[in-house]
Amino acid sequence: MIMHTCKSTGVLSAFVDYFWYMESQNTSYQNELSLPDGSVDLIIDLTADKVLMATASNETLRLNHVFVCGPHSRHFVICNSLETRVIGIHFKPGGAYPFLGCPLDQLHNVMQSMDAIWGHSAGELREELLELSSVGQMFHVLSDRLLQLAVKPLDSHPAVHYAIEQLDKINVQTDQVGNIVGRIGISHRRFIELFQRETGYTPKRYSRIRRFQEVLRKLNERQNTIQWSDIAFDCGYFDQSHFIKDFRAFSGLNPSDYEAIPGRHYNHVPL
Incomplete structure (x- = not known):
C-alpha cells in the first residue's frame, strides 16, 4: 500500500x-x-x-x-x-x-x-x-x-471554536459541557444549534467521540500489556463498564476484540 x-x-x-x-x-x-x-x-x-x-x-x-x-x-x-x-x-x-x-x-x-x-x-x-x-x-x-x-465565508463561530478546544481535553466529562456553555455567554439552546450546524454533533456526543479517539491512541501506542481499567481511568471514564459500553457503541467491537485484530490502525480495522 x-x-x-x-x-x-x-x-x-x-x-x-x-x-x-x-x-x-x-x-x-x-x-x-x-x-x-x-x-x-x-x-x-x-x-x-x-x-x-x-x-x-x-x-x-x-x-x-x-x-x-x-x-x-x-x-x-x-x-x-x-x-x-x-x-x-x-x-x-x-x-x-x-x-x-x-x-x-x-x-x-x-x-x-x-x-x-x-x-x-x-x-x-x-x-x-x-x-x-x-x-x-x-x-x-x-x-x-x-x-x-467554498460556499460560505471562511470562518467559524467563535463559540464553536472555543468549545471544540475545551471538549478536546480528555478530562472534560460530558456533564461538564454546561460549564463550558456558561463561559461562552450565549444561551444554551443557541449554542447547541451553532455547534450542531458546524460540527454535526451535539457537544456531549462530540466529547464522547473525542474521548473514544484518545482510547484508540493509547491502545495503538502502548507497547506493554494493556490494563483496561487504567485506560478507562486515564481517559476519564467513570468505570470500566462505562468505557466498554462507549467503545462498543462507536466501534461495534469489544475493546479486547479490537486489540486482538492484526493490521489495525487507529480508525481502520481490517475485517
Whole structure:
C-alpha cells in the first residue's frame, strides 16, 4: 500500500487537518471497518468503479466518485476492491462547514455525493486530478480548488471554536459541557444549534467521540500489556463498564476484540 499525507497551510490550515492519498492493489482482506473520529472527509475515488460502503445497520451504499463522509457517530464498512486509488481531504472538527453549504447535522451518519453540493464542479475536479502525474501536484490542485469551491465565508463561530478546544481535553466529562456553555455567554439552546450546524454533533456526543479517539491512541501506542481499567481511568471514564459500553457503541467491537485484530490502525480495522 502507498500512503501519502500533506498538512494544510495558509488559510486552509484552520479548516483542513491534512490531505491524503492512498493506492493499493490485491489487498489481503476484503472489507475495512472505519470508526468515527469527530471529523469529516471529502473523498475522490480515482478508479473506474464506484465506491461501496456498508452502514452500521448493514445498508449497502454505492457512491459516486466524489463524495463526502459526513460526521459519524457510528462505524461503517468500506468494501475494498482489488484496486484502490483515492485522494481525500480530512477536515478538522467543524472545518468542513464553509465548503459544504448545509448544516453539518444534516450529514450526520450520512455519505453524500458532492454532485448535490458542488454540481458539475465535483466531477470536473476529479477529471483535473486524473490528468496529473504526481501526488504532490494533486495536493496542490486540491488545495487551490477547495478554496475556490467554498460556499460560505471562511470562518467559524467563535463559540464553536472555543468549545471544540475545551471538549478536546480528555478530562472534560460530558456533564461538564454546561460549564463550558456558561463561559461562552450565549444561551444554551443557541449554542447547541451553532455547534450542531458546524460540527454535526451535539457537544456531549462530540466529547464522547473525542474521548473514544484518545482510547484508540493509547491502545495503538502502548507497547506493554494493556490494563483496561487504567485506560478507562486515564481517559476519564467513570468505570470500566462505562468505557466498554462507549467503545462498543462507536466501534461495534469489544475493546479486547479490537486489540486482538492484526493490521489495525487507529480508525481502520481490517475485517
